[in-house]
Amino acid sequence: AEYLRLPHSLALIRLRNPPVNALSLAVVNGIREGLQKAMSDHTIKAIVVCGANDKFCAGADISSFSRSSPGISFGVVVDEIQRYEKPVVAAIRGVALGGGLELALGCHYRIAHAEARVGLPEVALGILPGARGTQLLPRLIGVPMSLDLITSGRPVGADEALKLGILDVVINSDPVEEAVKFSQEILDKPLEPRRLLNKSVPSLPNMDSIFSEAFAKVQKQYPGFLAPETSIQALQAAVNLPYKLGIKEEEKLALYLQKSGQARALQYVFFAESSVHKQSPPSVASWQTASPQPISSVGVLGLGTMGRGIAMCFAKAGIPVVAVESDPKQLEIAKKAVTSMLEREASKMQQSGRAWTKPTLTFSSSADMLCESGRFGQKTGKGWYQYDKPLGRVHRPDPWLSEFLSQYRETHHLESRSISQEEILERCLYSLINEGFRILGEGIAASPEQIDIIYLSGYGWPRYRGGPMFYAATVGLPVVLEKLQKYYTQNPDVPQLEPSDYLKKLAAHGNPPPKDWQSLAGPPGSKL
C-alpha cells in the first residue's frame, strides 16, 4: 500500500497489489503503517483509502491461504480503523469483495462508483467473512439481508448496496476525488455513530424463526457445504453476544472452516476454473465466437452403444448419415438395432424387445436373470426385494433371492464375501481416477484441472471435494497407487484397475500437488 499526503490536510492510502489488490501480509502491513503515520501526524485531519488500477480490493490473497489463517490478524486492523479519532473514508471503484469489503466496513464512510460491486463471497471458497464481516454487516444492514448476502456470497451492484445501506454515496465520477471533497465536509461530524462495532444488531421479534428458516434454506440449497451453515452460526453470535465475544466466535468458526478440507478443495476450484477459462485451443476458434455451421450430412465412426444412438438422432432429424463400423459382427448387430429402433419410432410403440449386445466388460448376469424371470423391481412387486404390491414402495428381503444367489454362486464357482463401503468407494473412484491419469499421460486432457472442472460441471461431483484428480491428491497418490495395485492383483481381469504409468511416475515423487504434475511427469503423449 502507498501513503500519500494530499492538500487540505488529507492523507491517501492506496492498496497496490496487481491484478486485484488482494490482501497479502505486505498489503496489510502497508495499510497499518499508513494509518499509523496519518494518526501520528497532527496536520492530517482525515484519511481516504482506495485501490490502485481502478479496483478497491478483491479480499484476501487466496493463493496464500494454505500458508496462513486469513482474517484473524486483519480483523484487528478493521477494529483499529473504526476506533481511530480521524475520519477514514473508503473510495471504492471496481470491486470491494471479502476482506476488501470488511476493510471498507471498518472505515467510517463508504463512497463508490456506480459500476462498483461489493460483497462477501467467502462461502464460495469454503470459508466465512472472518475479518469481522459476520459481525459488522448485520449491525449495518440487519440480519435478513446479511443472511442473504453472506450465505449466498452474491455480490451486489453499487445501487443495490446504497439502498441496503452498505454504501453512503454512489457517484458516476472518480470516487477518490469525491471522497476527498466529502472528507472535508464531514470533518466536524462525530465519529461515534459511524463505528459499527459499538452499535447493536437491529432486533426483530421473530429472530429465532428467521435463523431456523435460514438453516433449512441453505441445507436444501447447498447440501453438504459447511460454509453457509457455519456463517449462519456466526451471524447468530452477532445477535446473541456482545461484539467482543461475537468476534471470538467468528474467529473460532472461521478456523474450523479453514481446517475443514472443503476450504482447500473450493480454493483449488477457484484457481482451476480460472486456469481452464484461460486455456484456449491452438487455433483461433473459440466457443465464444464460433457460430453453428449448416450440417448437410454426418459421418459416424463406430456403431457401438453411442454410435447407434447418435446415428439414430441424426436420422430422426432428417440428416443423411454415413456410418462406418470395422467389426462385421458389430455391424450386423448395429444394423438390426438401428432398424428396430427406427421401426419402433415409426410405429410409436412403447419400448419393448430391445436389442441387446453383450458388453466387452466382465459383468454379472444376475441382474439380467432376475429380469428374465419377470422380476422387474417395484414395477412387478418383486426384483432384488419383495414389495408390498406391484408399484408398492415398501420392500423386504426375499428368501427366493438367497436361494437364487446360492445357486448362481455354485454355478459360477464364486465364494461369497462381504464387501466394505470403503472397498466399493475405492474400486469405483480409484479406477475413475486411474483413467484420468491415463488420459493425462496420453495428452488427451490438457491438465488435471480440466478433468476436475468437467467432473464438477457435468457429472455432479461435489464442488467441495474439488474433483477426482484433486481428490486423488487429498488421499495421496502413493495410497491410490497402492490400493489400485492391490485391487488389480485381486482382479487381473479388470483392466481399469491396472495402475497407469503416469500415476506411477507421479507417485514416485511422493504426493505432489496437481499444479506440479505436468512438470514432474514430463511431456504427455499426443493421442489427440
Ligand SMILES: CCCCCCCCCCCCC[C@H](O)CC(=O)SCCNC(=O)CCNC(=O)[C@H](O)C(C)(C)COP(=O)(O)OP(=O)(O)OC[C@H]1O[C@@H](n2cnc3c(N)ncnc32)[C@H](O)[C@@H]1OP(=O)(O)O
Ligand atoms: C499470519 C497473518 C498472515 C496475514 C496475511 C494477510 C492476509 C490478509 C487477510 C485478510 C483477511 C480477509 C478475510 C476475508 O474474510 C477472506 C477473504 O477475503 S477471501 C477472498 C474473497 N474474495 C473473493 O472471493 C474474490 C475472488 N475473485 C473474484 O471474484 C474475481 O477474480 C474478481 C475479483 C471479481 C475479478 O474478476 P475478473 O475481472 O473476471 O478477473 P479474474 O477472475 O480472471 O481474476 C484476475 C486475476 O486475479 C486473481 N485473483 C482474483 N481474486 C483474487 C484473490 N482474492 N486472491 C488472489 N488472486 C485473486 C485471479 O486468480 C486472476 O489471476 P491470474 O489467473 O490472472 O493469475
Ligand SMILES: NC(=O)c1ccc[n+]([C@@H]2O[C@H](COP(=O)([O-])OP(=O)(O)OC[C@H]3O[C@@H](n4cnc5c(N)ncnc54)[C@H](O)[C@@H]3O)[C@@H](O)[C@H]2O)c1
Ligand atoms: N457408452 C456411453 O455411455 C458413453 C458416454 C459418453 C462417451 N462415450 C464414449 O463414446 C465412445 C464410444 O462409446 P461406445 O459406448 O459406443 O463404445 P462401444 O465399445 O460400444 O463401441 C465402439 C465401436 O467402435 C467400433 N470401432 C472401433 N474402432 C473403429 C474404427 N477404427 N473404425 C470403425 N469402427 C470402429 C468398435 O468395433 C465398436 O463397435 C467411447 O469413446 C466412449 O468413451 C460413451
